[in-house]
Amino acid sequence: MKSGTVAVIGRANAGKSTLINVLVGEKVAITSPKPQTTRDRILGILTKEEGQIVFADTPGIYRQRNELTSLMMRTTENTAKEVDAILFVHDGHAGVTEGDLALMKKYEASGLPMLIAYTKTDIMPEEQIPGDVKKIFEAGVGADVCPVSARKGKNLKRLEKAIFALLPEGEYLYPEDVVSDKSERFMIAEIMREKILLKYDKEIPHGAAVVVNRFETREDGVADVNLDIVCEKRNHKAILIGKQGKALKETASFARKDMEKFLGKKVFLTVYVKVREDWRDKGGMLRELGYVDEE
């Protein structure tokens, strides 16, 4: 049997979390068209007869602008060190730049077995793929390139097989029925954050954190969820809430539906918006909001 941990690395928005979700077959990480969607290291576990792949989703590769993005980048770098293999996710439809090649080489130089998932092939001309694969090879990157589409479920079996081939022999690392290392409580906060990412623009989603104050299942089977959206400016709070609370009501209702799907039960959701001035630049505040160094 094969089993091991695979760090999923790549640029922001490359499609890392989406790919892990489809491979694992359940939503273990939120996704959005905006960068900085994933802030924590999240394990997504794929269990098969031939073994187990433990994907470590990472925040990706960032320029460091504040305490939060530095922490996210450290999480990515630390994760890449303590795994059995690296899955480098590349957004195929964005082309292959010198910068991409340099990143691939950098991670390959770690000496770990590496595979490149060239994703989003559903939104680009297929004729472009062989040229890009050649470009990567000719730049001296030794890793195999596996073109896939997470959205269309294309070539995923081949990708899975290629990942298993990189892993050492070993027994299951996690029980067969476990798909993530994160709790339902964590996912509830993340689902709220995902809807904020989808609903608001610019600095609003990047400056938002979600804290779950209460998550209990009542006697009637309804999950009672009470959470705070923490934002970093007073004017952000006004935008989050919207005129007569309309924006917040819509976002919360959108989140509630997804929480119900995720938990498989009715959800009674209450949401408050709070301001913590510039929390993204304050180490103590980051810890308070649950963002910690993954060592």
Ligand SMILES: Nc1nc2c(ncn2[C@@H]2O[C@H](COP(=O)(O)OP(=O)(O)O)[C@@H](O)[C@H]2O)c(=O)[nH]1
């Ligand atoms: N068309 C298409 N879009 C994708 C695919 N994979 C991811 N995306 C989209 O790309 C965006 C970023 O995805 P996400 O998984 O959050 O990227 P991450 O930052 O690398 O984790 C989202 O809007 C996804 O829906 C794919 O295979 N095809």
Ligand SMILES: [Mg+2]
């Ligand atoms: Mg992600």
